[in-house]
Amino acid sequence: MPRGGPAGGPAGGPADEALRRELEATVSEYRASLGPRIAALEALRGALAGARASSSAGAEMRAEMHRELHSIAGSGRTFGLAGVSEAAHAAEVFVERHCAAGSAPDAVAWEQLKALLQDLAAVSGAAVR
Amino acid sequence: MVTGETAAGKAAGPIGEQDILGLTPKGSGELREARTSLPAQELEVLILIDGHSTVAQIICSARGTARDSVLETIGKLRDAGLVRVASESPYGAIDAGDFFSAKTSHAATPGDDAEAAAGVSSLQHKGYYVRIARRAGDAPSREEGRKLSVLVIEDEPHLAKLLGTYLRLEDFAPRAAGNRETILAELRKPEPLDLVLLDVVLPDADGFDVLASMRGHPRFKSVPVIMLTAKATREAVLMGLRRGADGYITKPFEVEVLMRAVKTVLGLEGPEPDIELGKPDA
Numbered sequence: 001m002p003r004g005g006p007a008g009g010p011a012g013g014p015a016d017e018a019l020r021r022e023l024e025a026t027v028s029e030y031r032a033s034l035g036p037r038i039a040a041l042e043a044l045r046g047a048l049a050g051a052r053a054s055s056s057a058g059a060e061m062r063a064e065m066h067r068e069l070h071s072i073a074g075s076g077r078t079f080g081l082a083g084v085s086e087a088a089h090a091a092e093v094f095v096e097r098h099c100a101a102g103s104a105p106d107a108v109a110w111e112q113l114k115a116l117l118q119d120l121a122a123v124s125g126a127a128v129r
Numbered sequence: 130m131v132t133g134e135t136a137a138g139k140a141a142g143p144i145g146e147q148d149i150l151g152l153t154p155k156g157s158g159e160l161r162e163a164r165t166s167l168p169a170q171e172l173e174v175l176i177l178i179d180g181h182s183t184v185a186q187i188i189c190s191a192r193g194t195a196r197d198s199v200l201e202t203i204g205k206l207r208d209a210g211l212v213r214v215a216s217e218s219p220y221g222a223i224d225a226g227d228f229f230s231a232k233t234s235h236a237a238t239p240g241d242d243a244e245a246a247a248g249v250s251s252l253q254h255k256g257y258y259v260r261i262a263r264r265a266g267d268a269p270s271r272e273e274g275r276k277l278s279v280l281v282i283e284d285e286p287h288l289a290k291l292l293g294t295y296l297r298l299e300d301f302a303p304r305a306a307g308n309r310e311t312i313l314a315e316l317r318k319p320e321p322l323d324l325v326l327l328d329v330v331l332p333d334a335d336g337f338d339v340l341a342s343m344r345g346h347p348r349f350k351s352v353p354v355i356m357l358t359a360k361a362t363r364e365a366v367l368m369g370l371r372r373g374a375d376g377y378i379t380k381p382f383e384v385e386v387l388m389r390a391v392k393t394v395l396g397l398e399g400p401e402p403d404i405e406l407g408k409p410d411a
Contacts, residue, residue, distance in 0.1 A: 023291065023294050074380035075288045076381060077383075
């Protein structure tokens with residue numbers, strides 16, 4: 001029985017070595033996926049800021065944004081990106097607070113969310129460079 | 130009132146309903162080290178102790194458990210050195226674990242009847258993290274050569290893939306599902322299932338409902354389940370354990386912690402001997 005992780009460094013036979021390479025590839029894929037995912041979040045924010053608060057499309061987009069932030073917050077640290085988890089969590093909490101009960105943030109809040117997403121993009125960009 | 134003797138051997142004072150309880154470092158460790166041997170009720174009460182709530186509030190939050198039983202459990206936890214009355218603690222009312230992990234905390238006021246009546250509302254603050262894993266029973270029996278099968282129910286594809294690879298490195302046979310359709314497809318397979326790692330927030334399903342359905346199904350009622358989720362509130366943790374989860378790991382997590390939890394739950398790696406009992410807490 002094993003033997004380490006992506007950051008770790010277990011010794012093992014050829015099968016283990018192949019699995020280790022697979023781990024490294026998965027970590028790289030995850031890191032590479034963050035840029036487009038965060039860009040999509042920002043696009044969603046922009047669309048939401050212009051959408052009517054009560055529209056069902058708006059509610060769906062808010063739910064999608066929340067799900068995606070929740071997903072990044074819950075996975076970043078596992079891939080060695082603790083700062084990404086923290087920044088995504090901050091944005092997730094903000095969306096939760098401002099989108100509760102189907103309401104939508106006002107213009108000021110959308111700007112605040114923009115800043116949080118910019119933080120996330122900056123942390124993510126710095127981490128994967 | 131409950132009296133007893135502390136792990137340090139000193140006679141403990143009585144516990145009153147207005148006392149505020151805190152976890153000792155050992156008590157925090159019991160919730161964070163992915164290997165606990167505490168019975169379900171003691172674990173539940175330990176989760177309710179946050180360094181802010183009074184004993185009365187904890188009794189209200191322990192739904193379905195009689196007051197005297199909760200008090201007795203608190204006494205046992207104190208005797209084992211896992212819990213102390215905050216006023217007896219060098220840490221005062223600060224919970225050693227929560228103080229560093231809670232991002233926003235709800236400071237309940239002792240004697241606040243409304244809050245006590247609300248019970249679990251005080252459990253909903255964010256930033257609670259645990260790594261709980263209890264041995265589910267004897268290690269699964271298996272024919273020689275069969276690897277233990279672990280179903281990873283997780284909708285983040287990279288995370289699911291990472292966990293699958295790690296599990297293979299640990300000599301398990303991982304399977305994966307990320308939505309209602311694939312969960313059903315995996316559960317309908319005739320192959321034995323030895324453990325489920327279950328995310329809560331899925332695109333078209335709720336992990337707690339999946340857990341409840343499994344516990345109501347003759348084939349899956351005894352299959353160990355570890356909840357693996359960013360639902361980081363005491364209320365969510367309690368919901369998972371009350372519905373029959375054998376472990377609860379809040380995200381984000383380190384994979385090594387999860388692997389330890391997997392082995393603990395499967396009985397492949399038992400809790401370490403309780404060598405701290407009888408010693409004063411650090």
